[in-house]
Amino acid sequence: MQFRFKWAALNSPYIEVSVLEIVILIGILHCFALGFTILFSKFFKSKSNNPLGYTLLIIAVVGLNNWFWDIGTNPLLINILDLFLWQFLYPVTLFFFFVRNSVQKSKTLKSYRYFYLPFVLLSTLNIMLSLSINFDLFILPFKTIDGYSFFYKSISLLSVIFPLLMVYLSYKQIRITNRPVQKKWLFYLWVFTSALLVFGVVLESYRFLFSEKLPLTYLWTFASIFIYWLIYHGLFQFKLSNDQFEIRSIRRKEIAVSANKPAAKRSHFDSLINLLDTEKIHFDPNLSREKVADKLGISSGYLSQIVNENAGVNFPDFINSRRVEEVKKLINDPEFNRYSLLEIGLECGFNSKTSFYTNFKKETGLTPREFKNK
Incomplete structure (x- = not known):
């Protein structure tokens, strides 16, 4: 079934969008809303939650980007967003969410910051390459067809390896979590997000092997289901667990004082x-x-x-x-x-x-x- 709606910025007055694509767009918008809610609402805002909020916003940006490409259009904003290699960023922010909720010390958190380097370096190279191709502002050492091919093949390969590495490291963080209710919630979240990342890796592997990009419709259908689960179940349970931990921390001080009294x-x-x-x-x-x-x-x-x-x-x-x-x-x-x-x-x-x-x-x-x- 197809719906038709006007898109004034395009040469053609109409583009066809399926019901499934509309559902995916709604899921992406929910992803934006949930990310901002986690980052700015009094109910969820905390240092532990912030990396999850950033992850959802990045995923929403990627989803919006792919949504426009899948329906066959590419507004200027989407072209700009496409310059950044987001696949090297949201696995890192998600990993930091698991690190923060495994009760790690701030010193340990700082030692993981180098995980951001692949996103920064590769996005910078991609932007320079795009400016070189489109505007001839400068000449890159590998500005040849073979050079371009090698660069983007390398990106595809790293897009397969890097998320899998972050999935593994995130699981290691869950294993050392010492809060039972928290551990169960984090494990469910890890299963959902890992399934999404692995699905994306499979699609990227196909692109690497056959130099053909597959539509991401089914990936984002699954991602939409995950967002709804996160909204209606996961975050309530997560806040409950976090607040219990805070209450326990306050009460521990009283217990320590009582335990020191002579009996x-x-x-x-x-x-x-x-x-x-x-x-x-x-x-x-x-x-x-x-x-x-x-x-x-x-x-x-x-x-x-x-x-x-x-x-x-x-x-x-x-x-x-x-x-x-x-x-x-x-x-x-x-x-x-x-x-x-x-x-x-x-x-x-x-x-x-x-x-x-x-x-x-x-x-x-x-x-x-x-x-x-x-």
Whole structure:
């Protein structure tokens, strides 16, 4: 099916654009919007997120460039954008996103800056070659047909090798990430982006072998799906994980202060209270009776007995009660006002939204939102 619309800048008053190409254009525009949102919105703006925002903007520029070439037109702006070899830039910015979110030190980040050199050097050569061909401003040493062919063949080959290298290095960064929720999200993002890069590499390999450029319609269809996934699922989960990490960092300071306080000889129940107050073991969503019993050097059955005798409830209810108390403290602390209630609940040890809301209402008679408003 074909749609027709006017394009005043062209000699022909109409160009034909398929439904699929319109969908791809919408995806590219969403990519622009999402990139700017990540870079400038209060909700997502951070040093960790910035490389992802830059990556999306670069991908959107590349997508717009290819979209115009695929429909058979090339406005001046597209010709200018085509001078830069973007395929050597967005794999680097994406790699920096994985580096920043694997909790690397700034000193380590600086050591990776040389990855930008291929984009800078090759784009400069490409611009000089274009100016030499179109305007005869200067003569390049390889200004021959064979020289041009060798240069662009080399670009095609490097366009295959370089993204694959960055995919591999990005995966290495994910493996050293020490935040479980973050690691899962980053891995999904890596799978999506790697699939896109590999698809692009396959197309570039065809161009290198047969000197023919294939349409990128299907690549950008897949890229559009990725953008929609990133908008409606990925970024919420990513912000949730990042905010949990920030909450945890703030709470660690309190834990460190508590742990340094001298502890007198205690009974087993007092020792349990000490673990909760100093080590905050209830912040672990996978905490079990067996884990706590091992820490105390007693059996899990005896642990249940002493909790029931001293607190009058079973072990899970006792732990959840302590988690609710922690949540109440954070809700009342102005320092945590910018975080959502769910983020606070998950960081205090609840493993799901349902568990958090159910136990909070059981303890207080109110939902977290009602408690905050009250």
